[in-house]
Amino acid sequence: MKERIREVLSNLLKVKPEELKDDVSLQDSIGVDSTEMVETVIALEKAFGKKLSTKEITKFSSISDIEKVIQSKA
Amino acid sequence: MGKQIAVTGIGVVSPSGIGKRQLWANIKSGRPFIKEITRFDASKYPSHIAGQIDELEKYSNISERLLKKIDAFSHMALIASELALQDAGIDIKKEDPNLVGIFLGNALGGWLYAETELRDMYIEGREGVSPYMASAWFPAAPQGQVSIYYGIKGFSKTVVADRASSLMAIGYARKVLSKDKLNMILAGGMEAPVTPYALLCCNTYGSLSTDNAHPQAAYRPFDKKRSGFVIGEGAGIVVMEGLERVRARGANIQALITGYGATCDGIDRINPASDGKELARAIQIALSDAGIGPEGIDYISLDGIAVGLWDSTEVKAIKSVFGSRAKEIPVSCPKSMFGNLLGASGALDMIITISAMENSLIPPTINLDEPAETGLNYIGKEARPHKINKALIISRGRGGINSALVVEKGA
Numbered sequence: 001m002k003e004r005i006r007e008v009l010s011n012l013l014k015v016k017p018e019e020l021k022d023d024v025s026l027q028d029s030i031g032v033d034s035t036e037m038v039e040t041v042i043a044l045e046k047a048f049g050k051k052l053s054t055k056e057i058t059k060f061s062s063i064s065d066i067e068k069v070i071q072s073k074a
Numbered sequence: 075m076g077k078q079i080a081v082t083g084i085g086v087v088s089p090s091g092i093g094k095r096q097l098w099a100n101i102k103s104g105r106p107f108i109k110e111i112t113r114f115d116a117s118k119y120p121s122h123i124a125g126q127i128d129e130l131e132k133y134s135n136i137s138e139r140l141l142k143k144i145d146a147f148s149h150m151a152l153i154a155s156e157l158a159l160q161d162a163g164i165d166i167k168k169e170d171p172n173l174v175g176i177f178l179g180n181a182l183g184g185w186l187y188a189e190t191e192l193r194d195m196y197i198e199g200r201e202g203v204s205p206y207m208a209s210a211w212f213p214a215a216p217q218g219q220v221s222i223y224y225g226i227k228g229f230s231k232t233v234v235a236d237r238a239s240s241l242m243a244i245g246y247a248r249k250v251l252s253k254d255k256l257n258m259i260l261a262g263g264m265e266a267p268v269t270p271y272a273l274l275c276c277n278t279y280g281s282l283s284t285d286n287a288h289p290q291a292a293y294r295p296f297d298k299k300r301s302g303f304v305i306g307e308g309a310g311i312v313v314m315e316g317l318e319r320v321r322a323r324g325a326n327i328q329a330l331i332t333g334y335g336a337t338c339d340g341i342d343r344i345n346p347a348s349d350g351k352e353l354a355r356a357i358q359i360a361l362s363d364a365g366i367g368p369e370g371i372d373y374i375s376l377d378g379i380a381v382g383l384w385d386s387t388e389v390k391a392i393k394s395v396f397g398s399r400a401k402e403i404p405v406s407c408p409k410s411m412f413g414n415l416l417g418a419s420g421a422l423d424m425i426i427t428i429s430a431m432e433n434s435l436i437p438p439t440i441n442l443d444e445p446a447e448t449g450l451n452y453i454g455k456e457a458r459p460h461k462i463n464k465a466l467i468i469s470r471g472r473g474g475i476n477s478a479l480v481v482e483k484g485a
Binding site: 013015036 | 137138139142143201204205206208209
């Protein structure tokens with residue numbers, strides 16, 4: 001699932017997949033901003049077919065954190 | 075008398091070229107750049123010709139990540155700002171960000187972005203709209219994007235005053251620098267009106283030429299056969315600094331901005347007053363701000379939107395200020411070659427005027443074959459050698475906004 005999340009984010013934010021590390025927050029790795037986070041949540045909802053809140057996925061989330069949130073919605 | 079402020083760097087993105095050298099090479103040769111619009115099917119619009127810039131991304135280092143968040147007019151402003159800083163030899167990272175400002179003019183906002191997102195909203199619902207819409211479309215968006223890009227933190231503004239926007243922004247920038255509040259300012263304007271909705275609005279205004287069959291001959295300021303103006307897109311941004319600082323860093327002074335005046339007709343929503351008196355007053359304010367009389371001006375860059383009432387009142391104002399000298403001072407309207415850049419038009423006029431001073435050559439007004447209003451020394455088809463020490467630039471906006479700027483030759 002991590003790879004799928006990475007792919008969604010790298011396509012959306014136009015950054016290289018290798019810039020998105022599993023355990024480094026999006027803020028620290030690519031300096032994601034709040035508007036990009038809104039877009040990220042919408043894209044993840046579409047990709048995984050689950051309703052997510054912007055509170056659950058913050059800019060301080062890493063790929064691993066996002067994976068946990070999505071898995072918890074199973 | 076106001077303070078003299080130096081222009082030390084020029085950045086320009088226009089249908090006639092990217093960068094001041096390419097622009098000037100095309101302007102001095104009188105090359106026309108107005109064509110049929112190819113970006114979208116505009117064939118049903120009454121006026122479907124424009125000065126366009128293709129493949130903007132070829133000229134920029136802006137990342138894809140940023141490009142998807144901004145409209146074309148911000149992109150143009152970013153490219154023009156970078157060119158201006160390079161030309162001025164300024165490494166912005168070494169500047170105190172609190173003492174750098176940015177003053178830009180724009181008339182319409184960024185509609186290519188806005189239109190696309192609004193369409194998505196009506197088709198896909200609210201989730202179809204990019205969250206960047208809010209920060210991409212409005213007239214001050216380029217100011218914000220350039221500020222963020224360079225970390226500019228000083229006093230800054232965006233002026234929205236129709237076609238006079240960018241000349242006014244430059245006038246304000248000079249005022250702020252005169253008070254020694256900032257070290258330097260990026261000033262100018264940008265406009266991207268070649269989009270389906272923006273073009274519709276411009277058409278609704280009713281002043282565009284519909285001579286679509288002859289794009290290169292359509293924009294005929296002051297000519298008997300004039301039929302209105304043609305829009306163009308682009309950005310013109312310059313670096314402005316106080317003289318002490320320029321001398322201290324040994325920078326090249328490309329021109330001095332020495333006078334500025336602005337007035338309003340205040341009589342109609344669309345048209346200017348028919349007597350040209352308020353425009354004349356704006357010119358007089360600019361001249362007295364520069365500490366010179368009508369005899370001091372060697373060239374006038376005309377607003378010239380090729381609409382009877384506007385052109386005739388411009389001529390009236392010039393005659394009333396310059397009296398018997400009106401028939402001697404060379405005047406021209408080079409935007410006839412690439413279109414009226416609306417909120418960026420005054421900045422382009424100033425940039426072209428600075429090149430004209432440097433090269434002692436009056437830029438031509440293409441398509442001006444037989445003047446409708448006589449009594450001015452119009453420079454028509456071909457550029458004419460002429461020494462220019464001091465020039466006047468006139469820029470006007472809908473409803474009678476008048477602005478005038480005096481520039482002098484640099485050292």
